[in-house]
Every structure is written in C-alpha cells, then in structure tokens.
Amino acid sequence: MSVQDDLAAVKRCLEDLVRTVGQLERGIAAERGTPPPTAGRAESLVTIPDAPYDRGLWKDVDDEGLGARDRHAP
Secondary structure (H helix, E strand, O other): OOHHHHHHHHHHHHHHHHHHHHHHHHHHHHHHOOOOOOOOOHHHOOOOOOOOOOHHHHOOOOEOOOEOOOOOOO
C-alpha cells in the first residue's frame, strides 16, 4: 500500500467515525427528548485574542511549579 492509499483509508475511517458519532448523538438526544445537536459546532468556538493579558489579573497568584514569588523554590 502506498502512502496515498493509507491516507485515503484513514480518511474513509474518519468519515465513518464522524457519521457513527452523529448517529449516536441523535439517538441519545431522541431518548432524552432533547433536540439533536447541530451539525456545525463552529458557533461554539471562542476566539482568543493575541493581545497580552492584563497583568492585574495575576497579582496574587503563584507561578506554577515555581512556588510563591516571595519564597525560593525547593
């Protein structure tokens, strides 16, 4: 098998998986009596800006893995 054949097989398997998961989601929604999930989930994505965060948010937190600012790491 060539790399292209392998990629095509993986793509088919992934499409089958997506279709099967969609069927399961619709079946679960039907059992619960809730509306089925929408096909596109792009509306639930949140854009994170590239601007740096406000330093005031981090004034009283520890540096992860380094301990508190006024103490030395062990």
